[in-house]
Amino acid sequence: MELKGKTAVVTGSSRGIGKAIALKLADLGANIVLNSTPASDAIDAVEKEIREKGVKALTIKCNVGCFKEVQEMFETISKNFDSIDILVNNAGITKDNLLIRMSEEDWNEVIDTNLKSVFNCAKAAAKYMIKQKSGKIINISSVSGLVGAPGQANYSSAKAGMIGFTKAAAKELASRGITVNAVAPGFIESRMTDKLSDALKEEYMRNIPLKRFGTPDDVANLTAFLASDKSNYLTGQVIHIDGGMVM
Numbered sequence: 655m656e657l658k659g660k661t662a663v664v665t666g667s668s669r670g671i672g673k674a675i676a677l678k679l680a681d682l683g684a685n686i687v688l689n690s691t692p693a694s695d696a697i698d699a700v701e702k703e704i705r706e707k708g709v710k711a712l713t714i715k716c717n718v719g720c721f722k723e724v725q726e727m728f729e730t731i732s733k734n735f736d737s738i739d740i741l742v743n744n745a746g747i748t749k750d751n752l753l754i755r756m757s758e759e760d761w762n763e764v765i766d767t768n769l770k771s772v773f774n775c776a777k778a779a780a781k782y783m784i785k786q787k788s789g790k791i792i793n794i795s796s797v798s799g800l801v802g803a804p805g806q807a808n809y810s811s812a813k814a815g816m817i818g819f820t821k822a823a824a825k826e827l828a829s830r831g832i833t834v835n836a837v838a839p840g841f842i843e844s845r846m847t848d849k850l851s852d853a854l855k856e857e858y859m860r861n862i863p864l865k866r867f868g869t870p871d872d873v874a875n876l877t878a879f880l881a882s883d884k885s886n887y888l889t890g891q892v893i894h895i896d897g898g899m900v901m
């Protein structure tokens with residue numbers, strides 16, 4: 655697989671899965687636009703690591719849940735790169751609570767960060783991809799969006815919404831040479847899953863036929879395939895990467 659000369663935007667790439675995806679795409683030769691919230695200081699080290707691979711890197715810190723900030727982000731990207739070829743909608747958060755205890759604020763924040771961000775970024779990127787007549791959009795959903803998870807009414811709704819979005823956008827953009835696919839990871843070792851209790855981790859493990867948690871690299875390898883020409887005949891799909899947890 656080769657991505658030389660392509661430009662990839664990876665949201666939420668300061669750590670975890672997004673960082674692994676950004677590094678993998680850079681290994682394959684893509685120039686990388688990194689993104690995190692304005693509060694992140696970890697992303698500067700990621701930018702350095704990417705530059706050391708001999709590709710261009712640009713960091714734009716903004717809240718991807720905010721329409722205006724995302725519009726500005728893509729204007730900056732278009733001024734710095736000749737094309738926008740790959741968009742990975744990876745930024746995400748959890749704010750778990752039982753439905754009856756979940757605040758409106760936690761519902762809104764999770765929906766905006768995980769789902770509205772996908773609309774914001776894909777709408778902005780599609781403008782450039784349509785002109786180029788090519789593009790790859792990859793949405794990092796979750797098994798929670800497929801089967802639901804207790805305590806995650808907000809997160810499961812957002813991740814399920816991403817799947818509906820993926821299929822609608824895939825149908826709309828196919829004639830323009832743009833593919834849109836979703837990846838549904840299971841339990842992947844990252845800061846997001848570090849905070850879960852040991853009891854919950856054991857319960858997840860019992861339901862994973864491959865008997866290990868996934869790594870950010872597992873997700874990055876699949877995303878790299880979806881970002882490459884090797885996946886050109888694949889669109890509107892949701893690919894599970896979960897050690898067999900959901901089948």
Ligand SMILES: NC(=O)c1ccc[n+]([C@@H]2O[C@H](COP(=O)([O-])OP(=O)(O)OC[C@H]3O[C@@H](n4cnc5c(N)ncnc54)[C@H](OP(=O)(O)O)[C@@H]3O)[C@@H](O)[C@H]2O)c1
Pocket residue numbers: 665666667668669670671672689690691692693694696716717718719743744745746747767768794795796797838839840841842843844845846847
């Ligand atoms: N880990 C899993 O088991 C798992 C399973 C299924 C799906 N996923 C999905 O995979 C994606 C990555 O998860 P992860 O485990 O790598 O999470 P993580 O380690 O918590 O990283 C989340 C990333 O998103 C960024 N982010 C959060 N809110 C943002 C915002 N409003 N605007 C821009 N960036 C924002 C964070 O930036 P800061 O550094 O600024 O906070 C960070 O770079 C998420 O969409 C998650 O839902 C994860």
